[in-house]
Amino acid sequence: xxxxxxxxxxxxxxxxxxxxxxxxxxxxxxxxxxxxxxxxxxxxxxxxxxxxxxxxxxxxxxxxxxxxxxxxxxxxxxxxxxxxxxxxxxxxxxxxxxxxxxxxxxxxxxxxxxxxxxxxxxxxxxxxxxxxxxxxxxxxxxxxxxxxxxxxxxxxxxxxxxxxxxxxxxxxxxxxxxxxxxxxxxxxxxxxxxxxxxxxxxxxxxxxxxxxxxxxxxxxxxxxxxxxxxxxxxxxxxxxxxxxxxxxxxxxxxxxxxxxxxxxxxxxxxxxxxxxxxxxxxxxxxxxxxxxxxxxxxxxxxxxxxxxxxxxxxxxxxxxxxxxxxxxxxxxxxxxxxxxxxxxxxxxxxxxxxxxxxxxxxxxxxxxxxxxxxxxxxxxxxxxxxxxxxxxxxxxxxxxxxxxxxxxxxxxxxxxxxxxxxxxxxxxxxxxxxxxxxxxxxxxxxxxxxxxxxxxxxxxxxxxxxxxxxxxxxxxxxxxxxxxxxxxxxxxxxxxxxxxxxxxxxxxxxxxxxxxxxxxxxxxxxxxxxxxxxxxxxxxxxxxxxxxxxxxxxxxxxxxxxxxxxxxxxxxxxxxxxxxxxxxxxxxxxxxxxxxxxxxxxxxxxxxxxxxxxxxxxxxxxxxxxxxxxxxxxxxxxxxxxxxxxxxxxxxxxxxxxxxxxxxxxxxxxxxxxxxxxxxxxxxxxxxxxxxxxxxxxxxxxxxxxxxxxxxxxxxxxxxxxxxxxxxxxxxxxxxxxxxxxxxxxxxxxxxxxxxxxxxxxxxxxxxxxxxxxxxxxxxxxxxxxxxxxxxxxxxxxxxxxxxxxxxxxxxxxxxxxxxxxxxxxxxxxxxxx
DNA sequence: GGAAAAGTTAGT
DNA sequence: CTAACTTTTCCG
Numbered sequence: 057x058x059x060x061x062x063x064x065x066x067x068x069x070x071x072x073x074x075x076x077x078x079x080x081x082x083x084x085x086x087x088x089x090x091x092x093x094x095x096x097x098x099x100x101x102x103x104x105x106x107x108x109x110x111x112x113x114x115x116x117x118x119x120x121x122x123x124x125x126x127x128x129x130x131x132x133x134x135x136x137x138x139x140x141x142x143x144x145x146x147x148x149x150x151x152x153x154x155x156x157x158x159x160x161x162x163x164x165x166x167x168x169x170x171x172x173x174x175x176x177x178x179x180x181x182x183x184x185x186x187x188x189x190x191x192x193x194x195x196x197x198x199x200x201x202x203x204x205x206x207x208x209x210x211x212x213x214x215x216x217x218x219x220x221x222x223x224x225x226x227x228x229x230x231x232x233x234x235x236x237x238x239x240x241x242x243x244x245x246x247x248x249x250x251x252x253x254x255x256x257x258x259x260x261x262x263x264x265x266x267x268x269x270x271x272x273x274x275x276x277x278x279x280x281x282x283x284x285x286x287x288x289x290x291x292x293x294x295x296x297x298x299x300x301x302x303x304x305x306x307x308x309x310x311x312x313x314x315x316x317x318x319x320x321x322x323x324x325x326x327x328x329x330x331x332x333x334x335x336x337x338x339x340x341x342x343x344x345x346x347x348x349x350x351x352x353x354x355x356x357x358x359x360x361x362x363x364x365x366x367x368x369x370x371x372x373x374x375x376x377x378x379x380x381x382x383x384x385x386x387x388x389x390x391x392x393x394x395x396x397x398x399x400x401x402x403x404x405x406x407x408x409x410x411x412x413x414x415x416x417x418x419x420x421x422x423x424x425x426x427x428x429x430x431x432x433x434x435x436x437x438x439x440x441x442x443x444x445x446x447x448x449x450x451x452x453x454x455x456x457x458x459x460x461x462x463x464x465x466x467x468x469x470x471x472x473x474x475x476x477x478x479x480x481x482x483x484x485x486x487x488x489x490x491x492x493x494x495x496x497x498x499x500x501x502x503x504x505x506x507x508x509x510x511x512x513x514x515x516x517x518x519x520x521x522x523x524x525x526x527x528x529x530x531x532x533x534x535x536x537x538x539x540x541x542x543x544x545x546x547x548x549x550x551x552x553x554x555x556x557x558x559x560x561x562x563x564x565x566x567x568x569x570x571x572x573x574x575x576x577x578x579x580x581x582x583x584x585x586x587x588x589x590x591x592x593x594x595x596x597x598x599x600x601x602x603x604x605x606x607x608x609x610x611x612x613x614x615x616x617x618x619x620x621x622x623x624x625x626x627x628x629x630x631x632x633x634x635x636x637x638x639x640x641x642x643x644x645x646x647x648x649x650x651x652x653x654x655x656x657x658x659x660x661x662x663x664x665x666x667x668x669x670x671x672x673x674x675x676x677x678x679x680x681x682x683x684x685x686x687x688x689x690x691x692x693x694x695x696x697x698x699x700x701x702x703x704x705x706x707x708x709x710x711x712x713x714x715x716x717x718x719x720x721x722x723x724x725x726x727x728x729x730x731x732x733x734x735x736x737x738x739x740x741x742x743x744x745x746x747x748x749x750x751x752x753x754x755x756x757x758x759x760x761x762x763x764x765x766x767x768x769x770x771x772x773x774x775x776x777x778x779x780x781x782x783x784x785x786x787x788x789x790x791x792x793x794x795x796x797x798x799x800x801x802x803x804x805x806x807x808x809x810x811x812x813x814x815x816x817x818x819x820x821x822x823x824x825x826x827x828x829x830x831x832x833x834x835x836x837x838x839x840x841x842x843x844x845x846x847x848x849x850x851x852x853x854x855x856x857x858x859x860x861x862x863x864x865x866x867x868x869x870x871x872x873x874x875x876x877x878x879x880x881x882x883x884x885x886x887x888x889x890x
Numbered sequence: 891g892g893a894a895a896a897g898t899t900a901g902t
Numbered sequence: 903c904t905a906a907c908t909t910t911t912c913c914g
Contacts, residue, residue, distance in 0.1 A: 070914080074891050083914040106913045107893055127914050875909085 069116035075159040084123045086130040098141030102133035102242035109240045111174030113164045157882045158477040167452040171430035175243045178213035183237045252293040253321040256284040266315040276306045325431045333410040348518040353384045355495040365511040366499040368520035370729020374499045390459025391442045397468040398447040403668045420446030448481045458492040461485045466498035472887040502722040509778040530731040530738030532756040536747045553741045565698040569683040570727045584627035595839040600632040612841045656684035689727040695734035705744040714776045717751040724755035783850040784886040788879045792844040799832025799846040806865045825854035836890045
């Protein structure tokens with residue numbers, strides 16, 4: 057007997073899949089020896105936790121543990137051969153968790169594709185005892201169930217329940233009597249896609265022989281064999297059938313004779329498989345592009361963690377700068393992430409990246425199915441790609457040699473996740489790049505004021521002030537809708553815009569119309585008394601869904617039929633108000649008979665691929681007008697668009713949000729940028745009731761700096777970001793009084809803790825440190841799911857780690873949270889004040 | 891998040 | 903005194 061090497065025991069610290077305060081800490085587990093070589097920090101495991109098995113992530117490995125061995129249990133399962141996360145990402149999850157005050161498990165889960173999220177199953181199996189009780193008198197139901205279990209072996213309880221809807225009560229009894237036993241397991245939602253594949257024989261000779269031996273009548277079978285002779289590669293059965301237009305039986309009979317093989321083979325879904333991308337070469341840079349590209353390339357080559365704010369007007373050619381920066385990054389054998397707002401992750405954008413970098417690019421966006429997204433993600437973890445282009449969560453792409461992160465349309469609020477973890481992709485990107493010594497490029501025509509102020513301190517500011525090939529920015533006209541009304545024009549088109557549309561139609565040029573909706577979508581209102589149908593559980597109006605003719609609450613799912621008479625005044629003049637875009641479309645057709653309009657809004661783009669379809673139609677000039685909401689404002693580039701119209705510019709100006717002016721300016725500037733991007737000059741009409749507002753005026757002059765100056769002045773006076781940091785606390789409870797009361801206590805606590813903690817630490821007085829707690833005040837949506845919502849706003853100015861203090865203050869209410877069903881949510885640097 | 895344990899209450 | 907119910911604890 058050989059001497060065994062000295063037993064090295066190994067322990068893993070695991071974060072389990074329960075997002076609660078109580079479980080927001082590592083638990084130690086024994087690593088079974090056979091796992092020791094494979095397990096690593098970032099591994100996904102199944103661990104026993106109390107009475108069941110949970111999914112968890114390994115965040116630490118050690119040969120020692122504080123936990124006494126009586127408690128220690130072994131990890132039951134290692135879920136992946138290659139850990140889905142690495143040390144860097146686990147550390148980043150820690151940063152996300154403490155920065156945004158969320159349970160660590162949520163930060164970890166945000167980094168993996170949905171397909172790897174845990175799914176728990178009970179496995180039901182007939183036990184030995186079952187045969188002993190064969191004398192039992194079973195009901196018919198029970199007989200069937202027994203027979204099924206006997207023939208199938210262990211069965212997942214969910215499948216069982218589907219087959220025998222009544223089985224749950226029977227199973228409960230059987231479990232108690234020991235007739236069946238159950239085991240728990242963790243699975244993921246992975247569905248490896250398989251397809252029947254035809255495998256030709258290894259030896260070409262075999263095929264030749266087969267052809268000779270075929271009877272003369274089997275002409276179709278001969279076709280198959282000859283095809284395989286010239287293409288001796290495995291081929292999907294479905295593809296082969298359509299290629300040679302034959303039926304499965306033909307191939308099957310060949311397989312039966314043993315001439316070829318049909319097997320289930322795993323296939324990788326490639327959402328872009330049926331598309332070819334024209335390869336492109338780097339374009340020569342304009343002097344201006346060259347001048348911003350040089351420092352970026354320098355940083356990438358030197359591997360220096362620089363953050364660049366690239367301020368370039370619409371049409372100045374930022375994308376080409378991105379592409380060449382990535383090229384430089386790839387040449388250094390390092391990887392690049394490109395973040396794009398979901399809404400502008402258009403086929404056009406994807407095409408440019410696929411065209412330049414081909415199969416070295418993975419694309420991640422929400423339109424992909426769970427499986428497709430998983431497959432794209434796997435290309436990253438298997439190191440098959442070096443570039444990722446995707447929305448917010450792509451910032452967590454599991455690269456190990458990151459050299460560059462690009463954030464396009466840096467100012468977009470969609471980079472902030474509204475659910476926990478409420479992270480901002482821009483901030484995560486900068487943190488991640490710091491660890492990798494990678495460069496960051498924040499690109500925008502209208503940088504967020506936060507970034508602009510940072511650019512004066514830490515970031516490096518790069519500017520591109522003119523469009524490529526010296527094309528002019530479009531001429532922008534402001535139309536005063538008040539004057540239009542005075543002059544008796546009650547239509548939604550002002551006379552100047554009407555004339556401009558007429559002119560383009562005549563010249564066969566194209567038009568983009570933006571309807572900047574306020575609030576959500578369609579609602580039902582009574583025209584006699586103004587009554588709006590609201591959700592009985594939430595203080596919000598119900599949304600009309602045309603296809604099912606019902607009204608639905610977007611917050612709690614409550615639904616009801618559309619009323620035919622007003623519930624309030626019994627009038628029959630109750631009807632739904634179209635998405636806005638619908639009404640604009642109707643009016644357009646009335647004013648310009650025969651006009652071809654493409655309407656893009658939530659209703660028309662919900663279907664997969666519809667987005668692309670509409671844009672292609674427009675691109676091919678099969679429509680005169682592209683009419684839509686925000687989504688027509690971003691990133692589109694059509695050469696024949698020479699007119700952009702904004703129906704009402706000020707709908708978002710009056711929202712209760714300190715960023716409303718900034719958002720208005722950004723949107724107007726972006727949409728104006730859609731016009732005249734190529735040889736034909738563009739023109740823009742902005743209709744507004746507040747023509748003197750600086751966000752409208754500055755947008756019309758394409759004057760970002762003047763806007764920034766004016767808006768920063770307001771922010772400074774009112775003490776809003778970027779002059780302070782905000783943390784929004786939302787307290788909700790079934791009883792209004794409890795919510796307010798807790799809000800008051802919480803506000804007082806935070807202020808008191810701050811005042812107390814400040815005494816010792818106030819010597820470094822460079823800038824005045826300041827913390828104010830405002831509220832509680834009713835939230836903009838004062839009630840959701842029968843819970844009243846109040847919010848407190850913490851404004852902080854200074855350099856200190858304020859999150860810890862807030863975390864401690866909120867923790868004081870833990871008891872009430874559990875006992876009284878109170879909820880407190882924390883949003884660090886909120887983008888929406890709701 | 892959920893089961894087990896501990897604590898509380900009501901019913902005889 | 904205990905069954906029924908609620909609250910608290912703890913999971914490695």
